[in-house]
Amino acid sequence: MSYKDKVYIEDLAKYAGQEVELNGWVYTKRGKGKLQFVILRDGTGICQCVVFKANVSEEVFANTKSLTQESSIKVKGKVVANERAPGGFELDTSDLQIYQLSTDYPITPKEHGDDFLIRNRHLWLRSSRQHAIMRVRASVIKAVRDFFDNSGFKLQDSPMFTPNACEGTSTLFSTKYFDLGEAFLSQSGQLYAEATAMAMGRVYTFGPAFRAEKSKTRKHLTEFWMVEPEMAFFDLEDDMQLAEDLTVYIVQYVLENCRKELETLERDITKLEAIQGNFPRMSYTEAVGWMNANDIPLTKRVDGKDVEIRPFPWGEDFGTPQEEALMEQFSQPCFIYDYPTEIKAFYMKRNPDNPKVVKAMDMLGPEKAGELVGGSQREDNVELLEERIKAEDLDMTDFAWYVDLRKYGSVPHSGFGMGIERVIKWITGAKHIRETIPFPRMIHRIIP
């Protein structure tokens, strides 16, 4: 038998009335006397297997009664429509074989603490909520890749090992690299994507990124996945439009392909259906004006005390309190653009008419999703770029190849980064970012 002939629960409707064989694990079991109900999970869905004593051998019925949570089994039977069964079909069982009886499976239907669950992440993934989040994750990533692959972009993987830091060295992981000294793990593939964009036109890089930040918030992982498109001849306006189109595409894709998972997660679907495009946009200066019109202060830690500064001073970065206050009025993501030069990275293009701001944008999500996208038009003037590299005390020799991109056919170009786990957290409504990746890596967590 070819592996292609295997039958999975999510396809049961195709086999209505037929005898099939299913393989999977016992999710739960209940029974009374001559009737046993085995709820089977096979990774694609849940199926109720009805085992009636009169229809199976004595051995099979005894085996069925012995089944425990997460025991692995093979079940044969006829697919029967039943409106009340999960998925709309159940199995009228004729045979059941045990691969292994599981004993003392640690995750029981009772409530477990967060720490216990994360220590058992390899098993926790089998629980219905985590299983649903992981399926949404796969769909979000597929949506991202399809969006770019079908829009003329070419995937160009940026390297993980880098000789230099894109955004400061204090938050970098490093490793000894043969006789070449230290290599750093990439925080962003952007600089390399700029090089490949000059070769391929429109590219995206999509891989792990690493930040050794000591933050313990619900939004940070030390290892996360980021997609970073980079486009020659795109200005900031094009960049924002692309980020908006991508976001709408992802949400619509999940709505179309993960309805069942969103139900399992009890996600309010109307919030996602509101993501239709025409996202609001606001310059940084306008956003500061909004803060002050609404009496939202800058909050700062000064001498161990939280201090509120009013009015919010132009030039300071927004933090979570300001972002969440601003976003309360919006049901779609909002772009903030034209940020102060001082608080943004060296590679961002200064506004020629007003060098105090750079052509940068952040896309904030609704429902306290935080920053989902950060991007900019890139500095394409070689002298201005070199000036910024020097001003930031970065090593010019490390960036020689990057400066080359402004020497040999420099063009206006833009790009952004989207943190995939943040997007998954927003779409699924997961309560902590560690639930959005199969094996989260955090300050205090590297096992399993």
Place this chain on the structure above:
Amino acid sequence: MSYKDKVYIEDLAKYAGQEVELNGWVYTKRGKGKLQFVILRDGTGICQCVVFKANVSEEVFANTKSLTQESSIKVKGKVVANERAPGGFELDTSDLQIYQLSTDYPITPKEHGDDFLIRNRHLWLRSSRQHAIMRVRASVIKAVRDFFDNSGFKLQDSPMFTPNACEGTSTLFSTKYFDLGEAFLSQSGQLYAEATAMAMGRVYTFGPAFRAEKSKTRKHLTEFWMVEPEMAFFDLEDDMQLAEDLTVYIVQYVLENCRKELETLERDITKLEAIQGNFPRMSYTEAVGWMNANDIPLTKRVDGKDVEIRPFPWGEDFGTPQEEALMEQFSQPCFIYDYPTEIKAFYMKRNPDNPKVVKAMDMLGPEKAGELVGGSQREDNVELLEERIKAEDLDMTDFAWYVDLRKYGSVPHSGFGMGIERVIKWITGAKHIRETIPFPRMIHRIIP
């Protein structure tokens, strides 16, 4: 104007007879008197822009004559069919503006040394061969993901940071991980994929993998991309069939979508068209028999000398000389399976009828492509697995979570790993693996 209205060279056929605007770089330029031919590349293709003095302003014509290799420009004109032009269309130019005149572009049409080119990798990517290989790379990866996404598999990313080693510690990169000691960079996502397969049924993990091997062959990178499917309820036979189906799918996809690139690379397409399925299969024992029937010895380095050992002794691993000799007879990849237990990894399933062999397989490619796939059915018996972990002196506490997968609903399962750069090298005919990834990382190379 929306970014969606931008016109790219690969789509020119759609605009025949229309005025369009193209943006790109000067690949080459030639001219005589009143007629200049600018060969423009925009990342999607090459277009000849014909600039006739009478059709443009004096300034534009002077600018055109001043153009140098890799200068960045915007060109306006009418799309005209011309059979002899690359791509079948050319631009009858009405306007041309310069973004930047490039001076002394380092990569000229003359021959450059390998070392020079790799040091200028950020620019070398613009050359036609490298550009073609990178486009094939994007297509190979898209083919892999489409194959799995459309066959019921769910992407489940394995972590990069791991507390333990899957295949020995000597070839691992490590980093300080906060207060948790050392973390190692993953060599393989397999062990984690086994956990996610028990939750999702059929999964694949596809990300960077790291090997600190001091090999300087044409087939090794320290950082490479690997796709690793893992399937609950698949045996070794299913595993091989899946690897075969994947390989055929990738090759057919590239043949359909990268015809132009394969022509640029002067690849012998008939060799790829031969990849149709029904790959030959041979047990390890049969392969040893073949070596001895064909007088292929084991080659070993003993006391600083190369020694040939005849007959090839059962139990020794094949190396490049043996693999290439064996593969000369085949125009498709070949599976070797049922390897000696001693030379294979601890997690592979021992043959219950003959514990001296494990249910492992390698898929060797034709045309000296080497090992493209390595996989196995996994040990699903908890006692046998623990025995192997102990025998290999691995730390049992590190593998506690992995052993759990055999305690709680153990099932027969299988998987494999496919090194993407090896596949790209084979399909494109690239002479060195460093040409198959945008920014190759090797023992002596981490810049750019």
